[in-house]
Amino acid sequence: MNNFPTDKESLVKSLENRDKQFVSELFAAANVIKEKTIGKKVYLRGLLEISNICEKNCFYCGIRRGNPLANRYEISEDAIVESAGNAYEKGYGSICIQAGERHDEAFISKVTRIIRRIKEVSEGQLGITLSLGEQSLSVYKKWFEAGAHRYLLRIEASNPALYGKLHPADHSHAERVKCLGYLREAGYQVGTGVMIGLPWQTAGDLADDLLFMRDFDIDMVGMGPYLPHEDTPLTKICSSGEVSIPSREERLELSLKMVALLRIMMPDINIAATTALEVLDPKGREKAILAGANIVMPNITPTAARGDYNLYDGKKNLTESPALGEIEIGYNQWGDSLRFKSRV
Numbered sequence: 001m002n003n004f005p006t007d008k009e010s011l012v013k014s015l016e017n018r019d020k021q022f023v024s025e026l027f028a029a030a031n032v033i034k035e036k037t038i039g040k041k042v043y044l045r046g047l048l049e050i051s052n053i054c055e056k057n058c059f060y061c062g063i064r065r066g067n068p069l070a071n072r073y074e075i076s077e078d079a080i081v082e083s084a085g086n087a088y089e090k091g092y093g094s095i096c097i098q099a100g101e102r103h104d105e106a107f108i109s110k111v112t113r114i115i116r117r118i119k120e121v122s123e124g125q126l127g128i129t130l131s132l133g134e135q136s137l138s139v140y141k142k143w144f145e146a147g148a149h150r151y152l153l154r155i156e157a158s159n160p161a162l163y164g165k166l167h168p169a170d171h172s173h174a175e176r177v178k179c180l181g182y183l184r185e186a187g188y189q190v191g192t193g194v195m196i197g198l199p200w201q202t203a204g205d206l207a208d209d210l211l212f213m214r215d216f217d218i219d220m221v222g223m224g225p226y227l228p229h230e231d232t233p234l235t236k237i238c239s240s241g242e243v244s245i246p247s248r249e250e251r252l253e254l255s256l257k258m259v260a261l262l263r264i265m266m267p268d269i270n271i272a273a274t275t276a277l278e279v280l281d282p283k284g285r286e287k288a289i290l291a292g293a294n295i296v297m298p299n300i301t302p303t304a305a306r307g308d309y310n311l312y313d314g315k316k317n318l319t320e321s322p323a324l325g326e327i328e329i330g331y332n333q334w335g336d337s338l339r340f341k342s343r344v
């Protein structure tokens with residue numbers, strides 16, 4: 001047993017405790033639990049941001065439909081398959097295909113073909129994660145049958161009232177939860193996550209986010225700091241002074257604490273050291289690994305498109321490969337969630 005209880009009240013206390021020694025003991029405890037349960041190795045998911053065209057209008061996101069300043073792109077099927085092939089040759093065990101949300105038949109069938117072709121060029125070896133938003137059960141099934149086996153759909157904020165403040169009225173928290181259920185039904189390893197340091201968000205909300213992940217018995221998690229994008233409604237609300245967000249330093253620390261607490265609560269899941277951490281600190285991802293994360297997602301999007309997948313400010317300046325110090329990498333391996341394996 002460790003000294004970090006995970007009932008709601010204790011989680012809130014841990015999230016609010018900024019004592020340096022407490023925080024470093026929390027990170028160390030989480031890292032020990034990770035190493036004992038799933039080992040030291042970190043697994044790679046090459047991130048392919050295949051398009052920034054999006055039907056949705058989330059108030060925080062730079063590629064929301066309502067941002068006329070976003071320079072829209074869609075990478076060709078051949079270029080995507082080629083990038084995936086290169087990643088495979090470099091020893092990546094898996095890739096993650098991410099994009100804005102679309103429901104048109106052209107997009108759905110393009111994704112299906114891409115999955116099949118990537119499976120072909122890698123002789124079935126490359127694992128495929130998708131992060132393509134809310135879809136119907138039949139679309140999720142189609143992509144699963146084509147060869148994808150993990151899906152990342154963040155709940156963004158588990159508190160429906162907070163979710164409501166971050167999205168237009170036609171975006172539904174209940175629908176998002178329903179989609180997480182569909183993903184499980186379709187057979188995927190299911191990942192979710194939240195943004196940390198959002199306006200209006202309390203330590204109680206963050207504790208509930210962790211409990212939501214545990215209660216859903218999630219297989220993988222990608223969560224990271226909220227980062228403002230200058231051309232979004234949420235940034236305008238914050239700069240009007242109506243509400244504020246924690247400082248960069250606080251958001252970094254809170255994000256690392258969320259990783260550590262979740263690792264203590266769910267020792268055998270996959271937890272990503274997310275890209276957004278790196279915007280706040282060049283060593284952000286390495287720090288997350290030392291606080292319990294075991295997945296890194298280096299960007300393998302073809303460079304011509306990379307500057308335009310701007311979910312938040314500061315993203316375009318990031319380098320492909322994060323600083324990982326002495327960290328041991330599991331090349332050529334899927335690095336599946338042990339939680340998923342033991343449940344199935």
Ligand code: SAH
Pocket residue numbers: 054060061062098099100101131132133134152153154156194195224225226227228229276311312
């Ligand atoms: N459209 C898909 C996948 C792409 S967006 C979807 O929304 O699920 C991927 C993630 O980027 C979102 O889940 C959200 O959590 C994150 N994101 C978007 N804008 C952000 C911002 N301003 N700061 C931090 N993360 C952001």
Ligand code: SF4
Pocket residue numbers: 054055056057058061062063064065099100101133
């Ligand atoms: Fe679209 Fe995802 Fe951004 Fe929302 S977060 S606007 S769904 S890309």
